[in-house]
Amino acid sequence: MKFSNILTSVIRSFLGDYRVNEGDTRRGVDWIGSIPFMVLHIACLAVIWVGWSWFAVLFALIFYLVRMFSITAFYHRYFSHRSFKTHRFFQCLFAIWGCSAVQRGPLWWAAIHRHHHIYSDTEHDTHSPRIHGFLWSHIGWISARENYETRVKYVKDWIKFPELVFINRYAQVVPIVEAVIIFIVGALLGIHMPELNTDGPQLLIWGFFISTVVCSHATFSINSFDHMYGTRRYNTPDTSRNNFIATLFTLGEGWHNNHHHYPITARAGFYWWEIDITWYLLVILSWFRIVRELRPLPDHIRKKNRIPVEE
Numbered sequence: 442m443k444f445s446n447i448l449t450s451v452i453r454s455f456l457g458d459y460r461v462n463e464g465d466t467r468r469g470v471d472w473i474g475s476i477p478f479m480v481l482h483i484a485c486l487a488v489i490w491v492g493w494s495w496f497a498v499l500f501a502l503i504f505y506l507v508r509m510f511s512i513t514a515f516y517h518r519y520f521s522h523r524s525f526k527t528h529r530f531f532q533c534l535f536a537i538w539g540c541s542a543v544q545r546g547p548l549w550w551a552a553i554h555r556h557h558h559i560y561s562d563t564e565h566d567t568h569s570p571r572i573h574g575f576l577w578s579h580i581g582w583i584s585a586r587e588n589y590e591t592r593v594k595y596v597k598d599w600i601k602f603p604e605l606v607f608i609n610r611y612a613q614v615v616p617i618v619e620a621v622i623i624f625i626v627g628a629l630l631g632i633h634m635p636e637l638n639t640d641g642p643q644l645l646i647w648g649f650f651i652s653t654v655v656c657s658h659a660t661f662s663i664n665s666f667d668h669m670y671g672t673r674r675y676n677t678p679d680t681s682r683n684n685f686i687a688t689l690f691t692l693g694e695g696w697h698n699n700h701h702h703y704p705i706t707a708r709a710g711f712y713w714w715e716i717d718i719t720w721y722l723l724v725i726l727s728w729f730r731i732v733r734e735l736r737p738l739p740d741h742i743r744k745k746n747r748i749p750v751e752e
């Protein structure tokens with residue numbers, strides 16, 4: 442491979458360029474494409490030099506929650522399962538908001554996830570711990586060549602929106618801009634509000650890199666841990682489980698066995714005691730007509746196909 446080609450591939454890996462096509466049939470790990478993901482992790486080590494402040498940690502936590510919500514509510518419950526409706530303007534906004542979590546574009550995410558629901562825990566599943574082992578189900582799959590591009594077959598309903606195809610293709614531009622803004626905000630606060638004890642590099646490492654890496658692993662834990670550890674209420678043909686700890690980190694997505702039982706509802710917690718922050722926030726957004734027609738959970742579905750509890 443010529444140096445100029447390698448350089449082009451590296452630049453492309455940072456800028457995104459996730460085309461919508463039939464998918465790459467080449468197998469194996471795409472090392473160059475995985476560079477940004479590796480950089481995200483390695484950059485976190487810079488915490489040794491930048492230190493910490495309450496402001497930077499709080500910023501990282503809030504930004505984590507804001508972006509986790511964009512994944513659970515929009516990438517997952519909207520773009521993957523169409524579990525509610527919204528205006529085209531908000532659809533566009535939700536797509537950009539989702540890009541901020543650095544989990545590639547909304548159509549790529551939805552295509553991978555719809556494929557997971559069709560082939561859950563079979564040999565075709567992209568990320569099954571039962572078939573491929575824990576490591577592959579957690580992070581291996583995202584580095585694979587065949588999972589890099591957006592498979593049009595699974596998102597035919599979305600490609601009629603040119604703005605979504607555009608946002609999906611250049612999804613990585615959003616995090617690059619966001620990292621620059623966070624750095625500038627940190628630098629300005631360092632000059633004008635020294636009592637916060639932060640600066641550009643510190644806020645960048647905490648607010649962008651650490652926050653993003655934790656958000657990524659929390660999301661991926663649904664594919665890995667949540668198909669291994671937890672309880673099963675419904676007799677689904679896969680290994681999905683309900684896991685309270687995963688729920689706390691993912692604003693409700695830990696009720697994954699519930700979700701595999703009936704994926705099209707906007708809820709993941711099926712009872713009042715099953716905390717589902719994403720659902721609560723979606724209900725609040727519906728009061729303001731930002732989202733509408735949240736798909737409910739019919740009572741007969743809640744009772745159907747349950748695994749009998751042993752006495």
Ligand SMILES: [Zn+2]
Binds near residue numbers: 557561697
């Ligand atoms: Zn699953």
Ligand SMILES: [Zn+2]
Binds near residue numbers: 558700
């Ligand atoms: Zn799903």
